[in-house]
Amino acid sequence: MRRRPGLSARLKLALSYAGFLAVAGALLLAVVWGFLLRYVPDNSQGLLGVSPNRYLLVRTFAPAAAEAMVFLLVFGLVGGWILAGRMLAPLTRITAAARMAGNGSLSHRIRMEGRRDEFRVLSDAFDSMLEQLESHVGEQRRFAANASHELRTPLAISQTLLDVARKDPGRKQDELIERLYVVNARAIDLTEALLLLSRSDRGHFTRESVDLSLVAEEAAETLLPLAEQRRIAFEVTGGTAPASGSAELLLRMVTNLVQNAIVHNLPAGGTVTVHTEAWDDVSVVRVENTGPPVPSELVPTLTEPFQRGTERVRTDEHAGVGLGLALVHSIVRAHDGTLDLVPRPVGGLVVTVRLPGPP
Numbered sequence: 001m002r003r004r005p006g007l008s009a010r011l012k013l014a015l016s017y018a019g020f021l022a023v024a025g026a027l028l029l030a031v032v033w034g035f036l037l038r039y040v041p042d043n044s045q046g047l048l049g050v051s052p053n054r055y056l057l058v059r060t061f062a063p064a065a066a067e068a069m070v071f072l073l074v075f076g077l078v079g080g081w082i083l084a085g086r087m088l089a090p091l092t093r094i095t096a097a098a099r100m101a102g103n104g105s106l107s108h109r110i111r112m113e114g115r116r117d118e119f120r121v122l123s124d125a126f127d128s129m130l131e132q133l134e135s136h137v138g139e140q141r142r143f144a145a146n147a148s149h150e151l152r153t154p155l156a157i158s159q160t161l162l163d164v165a166r167k168d169p170g171r172k173q174d175e176l177i178e179r180l181y182v183v184n185a186r187a188i189d190l191t192e193a194l195l196l197l198s199r200s201d202r203g204h205f206t207r208e209s210v211d212l213s214l215v216a217e218e219a220a221e222t223l224l225p226l227a228e229q230r231r232i233a234f235e236v237t238g239g240t241a242p243a244s245g246s247a248e249l250l251l252r253m254v255t256n257l258v259q260n261a262i263v264h265n266l267p268a269g270g271t272v273t274v275h276t277e278a279w280d281d282v283s284v285v286r287v288e289n290t291g292p293p294v295p296s297e298l299v300p301t302l303t304e305p306f307q308r309g310t311e312r313v314r315t316d317e318h319a320g321v322g323l324g325l326a327l328v329h330s331i332v333r334a335h336d337g338t339l340d341l342v343p344r345p346v347g348g349l350v351v352t353v354r355l356p357g358p359p
Helices: 009-039 054-102 120-169 171-203 211-228 247-263 296-301 326-334
Strands: 210-212 234-238 242-245 269-280 282-289 338-343 349-356
Touching: 009 054, 054 120, 210 211, 210 247, 211 234, 211 247, 211 269, 211 282, 242 247, 242 326, 242 349, 247 269, 247 282, 247 326, 247 349, 296 338, 326 338, 326 349
Parallel strands: 234 269
Antiparallel strands: 210 242, 269 282, 282 349, 338 349
16 A cells, blocks of 8 residues: 655654653743742842842843753754664564565564563564464465365376277277266365365355254264275264254264274274263264374374375275365364364374354
């Protein structure tokens, strides 16, 4: 925004300091002047014939008072300019950092030293904002790069299959159609997941009262054939857990958690437990599964988009698109909840979602 040039804050403060000092000096001189004139006689001989009269006092005091006022004014301007510069130096650093951030440099930090005051509180808040912005921008860039890569993969596979079919007309069409169907279904799943992730990030949904226990039962009923196919024991426990939010998004959240718990499990003989409960004003969904050990340093990356993690990449029909826990995290955040992932000592994960209850 372009603004008309005006006086700087430093000059305004310097003028304020000088004006205050001049007014204080003028008041002091006026008080001294009043007391002197009050007790000095107004005659030609003065007091007892030896003291100066009022006329001589005026001739002597007035030039000295004028010189003192000029000195106070100059001293106030110079001293005010210096003091204002020292006081506004932190603001200059903050302004420079803001301009650097505006030019795209989010890695710069002010890190203002010294004891706590208004400027240092502002500096710390600005540093915290830059840190969050840098993290958010970096996450968005990684997401865009990974999304482009993931979207390009099925398209490249489709193009390769079509090229092979064109070069070999005698190839079986049924096999080509089946493979194209699988690749296209994966691309559609990825696109829908990206759209859902964008929707949950924006928080554009209608809130209603939702019982998470019923949502958990619906997700379990949907995924029960998959659990039976993988010979995994499936159990849903707990009581009612009322929450406020989108029934569609919350169902997708629980479904993703349960599907991850089934897919990333033991080859056979594994277990998945879904537990719902409510205490105070918080509703809880806990999904616990067996499986291979998950390194603790890997847990923070599991909620990032397209991060499947070591030993968690699947090559079967339930490979997913790498957005399962990212969607869960986004939905939980849109519902003002919290998501905790804790590795089990014997392998597997315990995922706990806490959502505020309905008002």
